[in-house]
Amino acid sequence: MGSSPDNRQPRFKGLPAESLNLLQLTDSHLYADPSRCLLGINTLETFDQVLAQALQEAGHPDFILATGDLVHDASDTGYKRLLGRLQLTEIPTYCLPGNHDLPGKMKQILNQDNVHCIPSVQAKGWSLIFLDSTIPNSDGGRIDEGQLGLLKVLLEAHNDKHTMVCMHHHPIPVGSRWMDTMVLDNPGEFFQLIEAHPQVKAVLCGHIHQTFDSMYKGIRLIGSPSTCVQFVPEEDDFAIDAAPPGYRWLSLQADGTIETGLASLPEIPSGLDLASMGY
Template identity: 35%
Template sequence: MRLIQVTDTHLHADPKARSRNGFPLRQLHAVLEHAKRQRPDILMVTGDVSQDETLASYDHAQAAFTSVGCPWFWLPGNHDQPELMAEYRQLNSEVDLGHWRLLLLDTRVHGQPHGELGQAKLQALADQLEGDDRPTMLVMHHPPVLIGSQWMDEIGLLDREALWQTLAAYGQVRAILCGHIHQAFASRESLAEGEVAVFGCPATTDQFLSGSADFAVDEASRPGYRVVDFNEDELTTWIERVDL
């Protein structure tokens, strides 16, 4: 089973709109064309699909994601409007991969750049994990760990400690995929029941400079995506970069 993650497409209603460093829709198409060569079984989009929060931007997005030719799923980021997204595609909370399963968490806080789950969502997550011990990957927009960029760490998942406390009892959670950070990232969190890998992903639009105290775009880096292969109880993952 092969999953492709794309994230932070930041599309506009105008298909020719510019970002700071390029053209979001053109770059998304280039990334997806490259990703098709990986023959994915599933496409996962981890938020900030839209930049201008318009229905037309989601129209561009759903056409692009559908062109990959495999089932695809998305969740909202801080720039998104879930109500508009749902007009095109249901916002799932779980995806069954057979031996594995994905749990999709909505970390969006209306009107805010940071993320938060809150007690109700954390309890719902615990209930989902309590009832199924299959190997599990969590998928969310905001990173649940510090990434070493001061400005980004201030707008990550604010209740990350509560998330890790919730996960401490559930050894079936093997990994977390996130968006939001516009850069490749990998770390591990050690819990009583085992380690959880955390993976960030390059954006299809502008890349952010890693380790920067203040906001900065990495003008030397290229857009990309993450590949995840699920192999029995383990997974293998890597980043692919795309020349424009």
């Protein structure tokens, strides 16, 4: 639904001018050491390639969304390097943390100039809400009491706007046993709040390193490939997919509908360790 094959056509061209156009870059897994690899892939190189390709082929987005696992070793140097890349785009960028990030440090370093680590932004009739779904010292996800409270306040404050909620963890299982051990552990509380606010059109996540696009309780749930390594969908055990790094574009329409699709680098980076049993 809504996804398009990889091609070189501009993504935002031809869409209504009032559309809110977004690029989602997720799970970049950068390191302090720019030469370090994850499962055989230099994550800084693929991030740079995906970002350059996205800006060239998708057209100028209103915002970039960076949905967690931004720096694999949560290093100062890694965040500073990412900040430099994002500052160069001059595009307002909204970052939220994943299980590999340190939320406090991430905010301290990234939240400046055009780069923001804030709970929400409103533009073109839409409200985007950015939640922290991380649990300290765990790879699992949870929208804790504080984040649930924040979500409620933001939903009530902007109930006249179409809304997309963004967070790192997937809110419902995606059909992959090992990945689903890290699914949001309190979906009941989360969806109870979401369902009480019909302006919520979608929930966008990272974390799963694969595409996901499904309807649940009338809400569209969207997940996306990483800018580095992809995982095989619907696989019980950890498995690396022979798929290139990629990104998602989204165009949020004035009527509350969402146009979206994926694009990826033309080739799988050499060195990808397809036989790896974990990371």
